[in-house]
Amino acid sequence: MSGFYHALSFPGQGLAGESFMAVQDKRPVNLDIGSIRLPITAYVSILHRISGAVSFAGAAVLLWMLYASLASEASFLQLQECLTSFWAKLVLFGVLSALAYHTAAGIKHLIMDMGIGESLAGGVLAARITLVAAAGLIVLAGAWIWL
């Protein structure tokens, strides 16, 4: 109620004549994310961002692979040789995992853009499906690289 009154009061003047800034400072800027238990949808969302940032950096690895595969037959064979090493496989698995998760969460976004699953229950279900689908894609990526 007092907040409502503040919003209506004359700019620069609070209830008891405090400065406008002082009134504003008492208002919450935002929810304190660190102090609340986050729902599954929040974790799926923040992982979408993290996997996106990793994919953006990982694109350098994929572009380098494309370069090496096309530059010459020697570099093509060199790349094949390189990809038999454990660390190269691990880096590629990391990039593909981030990409797989980001893709799954991105498809969820595109489906929700069509108006599907916009309710609270729908959002939670979509988040669960995203996690399961991403896990499946990551297992497939691992099998592709190591088997």
Add this chain to the structure above:
Amino acid sequence: MAITAVSSLGRNGLSDWLIQRISAVILLAYTVFIVGYLVCHPDVTYAEWKELFSLTCVRIFSLAAVMSLVAHGWVGMWGIATDYLTDRLMGPKGSVLRWLFLLACAAFCFVYLFWGIQILWGN
């Protein structure tokens, strides 16, 4: 908002939203194409691979994918930068950090685009 919108790709949220979706669909299609090809041709030779990337349609598709990567990456990294690298979360150096981060992202975008074109048409 008005201060940060100047560095966004489409200058406004609705435009960025659309760019993000279109580039996402192109990148998804390209990923399915490349992964599908490699799964179907696990023992691909250099000659076959080289021939695939000499096709004009594959080169154009690849260029569209690289351009989408750059646009999609910029909109995404811009969202991260303007959400977390702010004066409110990072203190008075927040804006400096954000601009340095965005500058680094812009450098990545430029290298990806230039390198991508060079890989596709350079030899």
